[in-house]
Amino acid sequence: MKLTVLGNTGPYPKAGGACSGYLLENGDSKVVLDMGNGTLANLRTICDIEDITAVICSHLHPDHISDLFVLRYALEMRGMTIPLYAPDSPDKEFDRLSYKNVFDLTPITEDLKLEIGGMTFSFMEMRHPLKDFAIKAYDGKSTFMYTGDTAMCQALEEFTKGVDVLLCDSAFLDDVDSAIHLSMEKAIQNANNAGVRRLILTHFSPEISPQRYYEIGNGRFNGRLSKAEIMANFTI
Template sequence: MKLHILGCYGPVSGNDGPTSSYLMEVNNKKILMDIGSGSLVNLQKVCRIEDIDMIILSHLHSDHINDLFVLRYYLKLIDKKIPLYAPNSPSSEFDRFKDKECFDVKVLEDDMEVELNDIKISFLSTQHPVDTFMTKIEYDNKIFVYSGDSIVNDNLKTFIKGVDFALLDGAFLSSQKLNRNTHMSSYEAAKTAKEIKVKKLMITHLAPFIDRKEYLFDAKKGSDEEILLALPMLKVEI
C-alpha cells in the first residue's frame, strides 16, 4: 500500500496545500478518499485523473468534497464514469451529484463491504454533525483505516483497533477542544491510538493557522509512540 497525502488541512486550505484528500495506491488500483478544495492540483502530480478507480467521500462537508464538482467537468470531456461511494445526507449536497452521468453513485451503509481486485474495503459510521463513514482498506495482510472527521466513540475504537496504519482526525489542540463534539484533538487521537494498539498513527485535518509543533506537542501528551503529522504531497508506504 502506498498512501499519498494530497491535502490535509481543514476547514480551509493552507498556503501550501488543499483541504482533506488522500490517494491510496494498492495492487495496481487507485482509491481516492475525499476530494477537498484544491486537491485536484496535487492529484495530477501523482497520477492521471482517468486512472482513478474509486472515489470515497467520508462525509459531505465542503472541505472534503469541493473539487468533486470540478472533477465532473473533466470526466464528461473524457466520457468516463467513476464509482463514487458517499453518504446520502445532507440531501442538499448529495442531490448535487447523485444523478450525474460521470459518477456511479453508491450510498454508504454500516458494515458495507466492497471487493476491488483482491482489495477488501469496508465502512463503518462514526460521530460527526453529519453522516460520516470511516474507511478500512485491507490487502496482503496490511490494514489501513481513515477516520474521516470524528470524535472518540466506540465505533472508532472498534474499527481501528490494532490496524497497521490509522489516518485520524486531530483538528483541535486540547486547549481548544472544550465541549466541541465535531473533531478529536491531536491529544485524543494519539491517546486513543495508543490504547487500542494502532501500529502507526498519522494525524490529519490540521488547521493551517496552528503551528505544526503545537499539534505534535499536544499529541505527545497522549502517547509516547511515534506520531506522524500529515503534510501535502507526503508519501507513505504501509
C-alpha cells in the same frame, strides 16, 4: 498499500494548501479518499484522471468534497464514469453528486463491503454533525483506517482495534471535548488504547503548522507518530 496526502487542513486551506484528501494505492489501483478543495491539482501531479479507480468520501462537508465538482467536468469532457461511494445524507448534497451521471454513485452503509484492487474496504459510522463514515482497508497483510471527521465515540474505539496504520482527525491542538472533531490528545489516546502501530495526524487547523502538532504530540504515542504533510507518502 501506499498512502499519499493530497490535502490536510479543514475547514479551509492555508495559503498554498489544500483541504482533506488522500490517495490510497495498491498495485495499479488508485482509490481517492475525500476530495477537498485543492486536492485534484495535487492528485494530477501523481496520476492522470484516467488512472483513478474509485473515489470514497467519508462525508459531504465542502472541505471534503468540493473538488468532486471540478473532477466532474474532467470526467464529462473525457466521456468517463468512475465509481463514487459516499453517505446519502444530506439528501441535497448527495443528489448533486449524480448531476451529469459521471459518477457511478453508491451510498455508504455499515453493511457495505467493497473489493477494489486487492483491498477490502469496510465502514463504520462515526460521531459528526453530518453522517460520516470511517474507512478501513485491508490488503491481506496490513490494515489501514481513515477516521474522516469524528468526535470521540464508542464506534471509533471499536473500529480502531486491529488497525496497523491510522490516519486520524486531530483538529484541535488543545485537549477539548467536542461533538465535532478529535483533539490531538484524544487521537493519541484512542490509538494507544487500540495498539495502533503508526498514527498519522491530519485535519489540521489552517492557522497552526502541522509541525506544531507533531512537536507537542511526539513522545505521547506508544508507536510511530507522523504528521500528514501535503504530498507526503506512507507505506502501509
